[in-house]
Amino acid sequence: MQQRVIISQDIEHDLAQAIAETEHDHVFVLTDDITQECCLPKVAALLTKHNATTITIRHDDTNKTLATLADVWTALQRGGATRHSLLVNLGGGMVTDLGGFAAATFKRGINFINIPTTLLAMVDAAVGGKTGINFGGLKNEVGAFANARYVIVNTCFLDTLDTANLCSGYAEMLKHSLISNAQMWAEHVNFDILQPDLAELQRMVAASIAVKEHIVADDPHEHGIRKALNFGHTIGHALEEFSMQQPGGAVVSARLLPLAKARTAPTKQEAPKGGAVVSTAPTKPTNQTPPGTLLHGYAVAFGLIGELYISARKAGFPTARLHQTARFIRENYGAVAFTCADYPTLLNLMRHDKKNTSGTINFTLLHDIGDIRINQTATDEEIREALDFIREGY
Numbered sequence: 001m002q003q004r005v006i007i008s009q010d011i012e013h014d015l016a017q018a019i020a021e022t023e024h025d026h027v028f029v030l031t032d033d034i035t036q037e038c039c040l041p042k043v044a045a046l047l048t049k050h051n052a053t054t055i056t057i058r059h060d061d062t063n064k065t066l067a068t069l070a071d072v073w074t075a076l077q078r079g080g081a082t083r084h085s086l087l088v089n090l091g092g093g094m095v096t097d098l099g100g101f102a103a104a105t106f107k108r109g110i111n112f113i114n115i116p117t118t119l120l121a122m123v124d125a126a127v128g129g130k131t132g133i134n135f136g137g138l139k140n141e142v143g144a145f146a147n148a149r150y151v152i153v154n155t156c157f158l159d160t161l162d163t164a165n166l167c168s169g170y171a172e173m174l175k176h177s178l179i180s181n182a183q184m185w186a187e188h189v190n191f192d193i194l195q196p197d198l199a200e201l202q203r204m205v206a207a208s209i210a211v212k213e214h215i216v217a218d219d220p221h222e223h224g225i226r227k228a229l230n231f232g233h234t235i236g237h238a239l240e241e242f243s244m245q246q247p248g249g250a251v252v253s254a255r256l257l258p259l260a261k262a263r264t265a266p267t268k269q270e271a272p273k274g275g276a277v278v279s280t281a282p283t284k285p286t287n288q289t290p291p292g293t294l295l296h297g298y299a300v301a302f303g304l305i306g307e308l309y310i311s312a313r314k315a316g317f318p319t320a321r322l323h324q325t326a327r328f329i330r331e332n333y334g335a336v337a338f339t340c341a342d343y344p345t346l347l348n349l350m351r352h353d354k355k356n357t358s359g360t361i362n363f364t365l366l367h368d369i370g371d372i373r374i375n376q377t378a379t380d381e382e383i384r385e386a387l388d389f390i391r392e393g394y
Helices: 011-020 044-049 066-078 093-108 119-125 155-160 163-178 182-189 198-218 225-230 233-244 296-315 319-333 340-351 380-392
Strands: 004-007 027-032 053-057 086-091 111-116 130-135 138-145 150-153 264-266 282-285 362-368 371-377
Touching: 004 198, 011 044, 011 086, 011 111, 011 150, 027 066, 027 093, 053 066, 066 093, 066 130, 086 093, 093 111, 093 119, 093 130, 093 138, 111 119, 119 163, 119 198, 138 233, 150 198, 155 198, 163 182, 163 198, 163 296, 163 319, 182 198, 182 319, 198 225, 225 362, 225 371, 233 296, 233 340, 233 362, 233 380, 296 319, 296 362, 296 371, 296 380, 340 380
Parallel strands: 004 150, 027 053, 027 086, 086 111, 111 150
Antiparallel strands: 130 138, 264 282, 362 371
């Protein structure tokens, strides 16, 4: 089933139309404890008309687990969901990934609609049909390809984001430009993501989504060119998984500036076992991600630097464009903390990447912007050089 992406100007109207055109006997909406407070009110009146049942899980990628997935299945079951029910996933990539997997597997598959509320989810997680959860300390280790009936993208939700989460999503947009064309790349590395024009950003988001849609349409199950979307992710996922193993996290000196409006932080409350279905109340606004947190997009940004370095070393990627991209990332994303002593751990994490074959670490590399080389390899020494470059070479 092909999904339809709607670049929305009126979220209530477009969601109403999507629900009307999707078979359903009951509507469920999945949120996390932050989007329930910040984003659900924008569509609450419409969902109330449909007598929607709300399921709320804890935010943060550390809760994208089998236990949380089981809690969502349980909530659907207890709420009387059938094979004809509809799940609306309202949230960031964690919600759309886990919610899509819950819908794909509950009663062997029910319809779902994604409404991404973060920039990362808009340009990446909610589009393309990949769903899943983390497992065994590895990112997205268990999942399925399953398309949402609709993905409704409206940047009205971006005014709820802090700067760090906006930058996190923008890293995926930068990746799309690198695998697409030089004009888009030049626009991206000259855009002020720390003080963004949200109207201009909406136009850029639509163009970025179109890059991913075109690739996914050609290769829905990642047998060929869709591997281009993994650019930056082999090293990036290793850094992200590594940071999750560290008591203090892995981000240092990240530059963060507030947006006009900030995400409302929920009060901390005890959750049921498994970390799902909680209720919260708002406290004072916050515009920063907790210290020490390495968001997915930040990991991808640093991964882009490393894999551009390998691209320059092995595939002839222009060094001037390598350094310009690296400077943009350094100025907007800060630096990531790891040492040479961590290289064996990072290499081992890369060897567990889903894209590998027969234990060989697989990369997508670039000869130039938009000139893609899939199914490439690098030696451990070349990867160590790339990690050196991330730490100190740009």
